[in-house]
Amino acid sequence: MNRHVQFVKNLNRFRLVTFDITDTLLRFRKPPGVQYANTAASMGVKNLDPNKIQNLFREEFKNMTKRYPIYGRNSNEITWQNWWMLLVDNIFKRVDDKLSQTQIRSISERLFEQYRSNECYVHIEGNVELLKMIRDVTKYVGVISNSDPGLERVLSSMNIRHKFDFVYTSYDLGVEKPHCGAFLKPLEKYNVHASEALHIGNLYEKDYIGARNAGWSSLLITKSVDETQKAKPTHVYSSLREMHNALQTIDIEW
Template identity: 70%
Template sequence: MLRSTQFIKNLKRFRMVTFDITDTLLKFRKPPGKQYAETAALLGVQNLDPKQLQQIFQEEYKALTKKYPNFGSNSKEITWQEWWQQLVHNIFIRVDSRLQNSQIQRISERLLEQYRTNECYMHIDGNIELLQRIRDSCKYVGVISNTDPGLDSLLRSMNIRQNFDFVYTSYDLGVEKPHQGAFQKPLEIYRVHPHEALHIGNLYDKDYLGARNAGWCSLLVTQIKEEAQKAESTHVYRNLREMHYALETITIKW
């Protein structure tokens, strides 16, 4: 009972709580390089080096993001699905220039399907308990994530979409966190003041600081010491269970 009371006290001021998704509530089952290699193998492209794929993935992801920021959300040249298809094409052509476009297309389509389901993602320990607890304590619970519109399908596949009143991706919003515009739309739609909103995420700059610069409160979940040291001591936790316990047992100074 005491824990329940403290939890309610800590969240009493908030009418809205939002979450980041990747590495906050969900995480990859495998690094992209390994997943790409395994998917390619299933479709007949064998013996690719996952480490090489991972390195090329990072390089091509960065290059395509520079050319078409935010998955092409503000470009008339490319859809978000085509953005991912282009990324996969660029990666596999570098790995083996002899691959046919039809082969890469099949790999691309399969990966696009996989990354919208629990084939590629798993729950982070403690996420369901914390989500449900916050769901019971706050008026609105939602998602603000730097990703594409496929996120909704992923959340349904992971059986947590029902916990959220709304899911806003950076693609839908037209801006990525830490841009203040990413935090503004939910406030306008649900008529909530910034000081009545709390955001929880795993990145100091994009989640913790981005939210605070928009007038929100925020909590950070990270095991990176350099990131953790930048945040207030009662605002940063190594994992969701630790954060949940703190919300139930100590007074958080927002």
């Protein structure tokens, strides 16, 4: 069968296709620990350990998420912008207790801007081609991401925002994937039934299972052996390119 015909056959049941962003369509140019250390060095704070920063990032992200869920959405104390500033402040206070608050805040502000531009991201191979082909087949294409409103700026700076009809972040929705509510809003907005919707993401529980629990179909992109074994074989792929090829060459049972 012609590759395009097979692609259409696999997807023509869907009126809505949504994507996660990080590690699905875009990825970090460098790990946060490296980016944070490089940015600090460019501002005169040199010789910081990227591995230590990376570990502290994980710790502080968990702490902030517990204290101010969904980037502080329901908090009267903090905005989503301040959420990130405080996260970075906490990391650098622990990295080097000799840094002044002025130094730390300058680094935080620089990083905040960098992570809302194209400076910290790269396209995952084949993403633009896949988005174009899906756009030609389905009616609505969008984003459902556990992130903050700054994602809009990132997508614009990476020149793909115009490829989506909508971008829903967890901050916008008030819930995070895998909560079914994260998948309900676009169905209501565009009058689409769950059986006509497909979600593509990189996390087994949050993307693959979350969507299926909401009645959607879903595809998973992961290199995790454990997660690969959990999903249906024709639903999981090691890369976006591999998934795109499968959509064009095999019958996928949803």
